[in-house]
Amino acid sequence: MPELPEVETVRRDLAAALAGAVVAKVEASGARSIRRYPDPAPFAAALEGARLETFCRWGKYLLIGLDTQGVLVAHLRMSGQVLIAGSAAQPRPPHTHVVLDFEDGRQLRFVDPRTFGELFVTTPDLPELAGLGIDALAVDLPTFRGLLRSRRARLKPLLLDQRVVAGIGNIYSDEILWTARLRWYRRADHLRPVEVARLHGAIGSVLTSAVQHRGSSLGDAQYVDLQGRPGAYQERHAVYGREGGACVRCGHVIERTVVAQRSHFWCRGCQR
DNA sequence: AAGCACACCTGCTAGC
């Protein structure tokens, strides 16, 4: 589900809602959500009594800095949601696996039907995230050029590779390629300089616009924000999920093909 | 290095 814009929306809302909040109690009933811990007690102990101080994001990882020098890391994978509740009395959604109780009575809930997501507490140097590429909203053009120079990978798998640039998933890779007017199978090291610049510009413009519209929620509403509300960027998708529709730029029919075992949506009329 | 197949899960939908 969530890619960079959705995680960034959650990050901003968390910062506004929970800066300074102190964890009173942790309930971790879903073992898979804290799978790095053979036993839930150390996970709870790392959080109980801690004050939430900073709210950062790196790619699709949410990073909450604690006053204990620890960092709570969350990755939502396909179906994870972070929801805030005004009180413990508010009914819990199905598949609520981890609950943080705050001193003021509010709760933060980690809900995840497919249980691919996870939470853990680590040190500020984030050893578990070694190898993750530069954040997609932080990469400048010269750096991006350098990243592509020696890569023989095709553009779609390259954009999805979190070791190169972090934060882009299946929806936004298609929107970025359409915006840059490039086909998925172009090789990174064969792009002309003007095409590299277009791709870099498209990463910035698509992700920034998606953040402004609070991310994309598809029909099954797996992605919702902290308050359970959907995003609005899906209304602006040019290609993703629009198979058979008309390209808003050139009028050709949007096609769907399978690339790297994922659905890929594109326009043969204006993507080269 | 790159690409593929598959694994991890549940839920929803399209098609029979």
Added chain:
DNA sequence: TGCTAGCAGGTGTGCT
């Protein structure tokens, strides 16, 4: 109406 196959926003591993 009821069943089943296929599909889903992500990543990790193991194999060519």
